[in-house]
Amino acid sequence: MASTRVITRQSALHPLHHSTPPRPRSFTHRPSLLFVARPIPRPQLPFLNTVSRANIIQTQVGRFISTERKQRWKDNFWRQVRFHSYLWPSIFLIVVVMNGLKHVKLESEYPTPPDWSFWSRWEYRMARYTELDDEAKIHRVLTDWGKVGVYYTQLLERLESEKYDGKHLVRATASSASDEGDGLDISAKSEQWQRGYINVLMAAARAAEHLQGMCRRKDDPKGKIYPRECIPGPDNPRPKPLPWDRNKAHINPPTADEVEDAFPSPQFFYEKLLTTESLSTRQRLDAALAYADWIEFTGEVEVSDKWYQRGVMIASRALPANIRGSVVDLNSGVINKAHDHDVTDNVLRASTALAVHHARTGRVKEALPIFLSVLRARKSLPPSPFGATGEKQRPKRDDSPVMVYVSALKDVLVERPYPPAPPTGDERPYHTLKEACEEVALMTYIGEILFATSESEREKGLGWTRDSVDAAEAVMWVMDEQAVNDGRETCRQCLETGLQNWKAMAREMARYAVKKVDEVQNGSGLLSLGIGKSSGLEKARREAKRWEDEGEVIELRIQKTLPLAQASKPDWKLNQS
Structure with missing residues (x-):
């Protein structure tokens, strides 16, 4: 038994003396369980292989695409699928939520009729935002009237379309107005729908006024707009150069045959308004x-x-x-x-x-x-039962x-x-602060007319102007105390105009007074003999000093009313009607 164990151990230690030939060992490959290709039963040494180029490529691919790599690629692929399945829906939802919150804010600033369809209300909010909000303006200064006109045109098409919001609208009868127009009978709609429709027509007419004389390419209704004077054609052989554009649109302007009016004429919208039935x-x-x-x-x-x-x-x-x-x-x-x-x-x-x-x-x-x-x-006018604010x-x-x-x-x-x-x-x-502002405007007009039309009424005209400034300042201080904005912009403009007119009138009166002093000093007739010259000269000098002092008073008043005269952002919510 002992000898048998020794022989077995020796046989294990010395495989050359084993009865069965040994299995070939692979020097360059892992175990065959990891192979994609079939194992080769000989040592994979480069100097021992004499194979074709196709077999070399197959062997290299087989070595590269192992079971471990393939599993790793599968894991990476599904990891990317899970990542993007979470990422893009999340981004989409965030964009939707941000747009929703933006339009909630716009709805509070520019209300829309609730019986309009969803996209009609969307178009109206975007049109008002593009027209009025500083953030939507070019360089926060200029309104993009081309985009505004596109919004209002699309909105009018929806409101007048039988498919969307224009159900039960009919052509107005000829007896509704004496003008030629394309007005509609909107009596079947609610009061809110009618009011919104009239607002859109007025806004479209306002956009048409700003786009008068502008054109765009016929095949691009939403494209860039060009001034007519910059379009070359038979009627304009020497067009004005277009302003610089980073997209080089100023280099090759379209010709007269390639353009059309950027927007309908304001007359079209005003006649449509005036021939529309059910207007207040x-x-x-x-x-x-x-x-x-x-x-x-x-x-x-x-x-x-x-x-x-x-x-x-x-x-x-x-x-x-x-x-x-x-x-x-x-x-x-x-x-x-x-x-x-x-x-x-x-x-x-x-x-x-x-x-x-x-x-x-x-x-x-x-x-x-x-x-x-x-x-x-x-x-x-009678006083308001609700006080000065009305x-x-x-x-x-x-x-x-x-x-x-x-x-x-x-x-x-x-x-x-x-x-x-x-x-x-x-x-x-009723007589309210707003009506008081209208009175100030009238006083300003009256003072300016009296001063400009008659030399004998100049002081009276200056007095009207002075009273208008006093009234405008008093009304605006009361408006500040009671936080009233209705009519404030009118009062501010009247105060600014009144101060400028008052200053110009006082300067003109001072100039006349100085001229009168010179006339008295170089007088003729009795004044040349010295009769009454001293008293006339003294009177003329007092008059000149009076207007000089009034000029200083005006400068002090301008400094005092500077906070009131600063332009405030208009409250567009009041203009929804």
């Missing part, structure tokens, strides 16, 4: 006055005269039938003194617009009686950080109601 008196008057202002801007003064007079006619139509023709003169716009207690807000606005039009076109003799009659009628006392808003977050969360969860309809303008207004 205020809405129709706003459209008529805006159209008249546009026509005046184009230089057609006689046509604009008719439209301003037509505004007075529109305002007077809502008066009772027995006094309709006696409250205001439809031709001159002067309000009858005996009917000051019958005037409405629309009548006051229409007459004032006509007077301003006369003043801008140099017909101050026609404008002054209108201004005086409107000022008289405004001063006879509104009910609202509870003070809690601006604490906690309430700010609570209010923001409430806006996300609960939609704010659409603002109520504004007054139609067919009622008599």
Whole structure:
């Protein structure tokens, strides 16, 4: 037994003496369980292999694609699949949430009618944001009117389309208006839908005014806009060079045959407005006055005269039938003194617009009686039952950080109601701070007209201007105390204009006084003999000193009212109607 064990051990230690031939060993490969290719039963030494190039490539691939690498690649692949399946949906959801929060904020700033479709409300918010918000403006200064016009055009198509929001809309009858237009009968829609539609038409007309004289390529309705004067063609052989553009669009401008108008004419939208049925008196008057202002801007003064007079006619139509023709003169716009207690807000606005039009076109003799009659009628307005603000006392808003977050969360969860309809303008207004600002504007106009038209009325005109500055300053201080914004921008402009006019008038009066001093010193007749010369000279010097002192007073007043005269951001929420 012992000898047998020794022999076995020796046989294990010396395989050369074993009875069976040994298995070949692989010097360069791992065990065969890890092979993808079949193992080769001989040593894999380079100098022993005489194989073809195809076998070499197959062998190298076989060595490279091992079971361990293939498993590692599978793991990496599924790891990337899991990573991207989490990443991109998360990014998509974050973008959706951010856009949703942005539009919640825009909805609070620019409310949309709740009975519009989702995408119509989206288009309206984006249009208002692009037009009014500083963040959407080019360099935070210039409004991209081309993009604004595209938004409003798309929105109008949706609102007038039978497929989306234009169900039950019909063409307005010919008796609804005397103008030629393409207006619609929107009486089947709700008041909120109608108000939103009128706002869109007015905004589209405003965009058309800014895009007048601009064009774009025919095959690119959303592309870059170009001024007509920069487009080469038979009618423009020497076009102006386009401004520099980083995309080199200024190098190769399109020709006249390749472009079309960037937007319809403002006349198209105004005529559509004026021929639309179911408009209130205020809405129709706003459209008529805006159209008249546009026509005046184009230089057609006689046509604009008719439209301003037509505004007075529109305002007077809502008066009772027995006094309709006696409250205001439809031709001159002067309000009858005996009917000051019958005037409405629309009548006051229409007459004032006509007077301003006369003043801008140099017909101050026609404008002054209108201004005086409107000022008289405004001063006879009854006081508001709600105080100087004209509104009910609202509870003070809690601006604490906690309430700010609570209010923001409430806006996300609960939609704010659409603002109520504004007054139609067919009622008599109350005397409020806003009406006081309108009186200040009238006083400024009257003072400027009196000073510019008559040498004998110069001091009177300067007095009107001085009173308008005092009134504007007093009203604005009260507005600051009571946190009233309605009419503040009008008062601010009147204060700034009044100060400039007052300064220019005082300087002119000082110049006349100095000229008078020189005339007295070099006088002729009795003054040349010395009779009354000393007293006249003293009087003229006192007059010159008076206006010099008033100039210093004006400079002090300018410094005092500087915080009030700073322009504030307009409250666009008030202009939704």
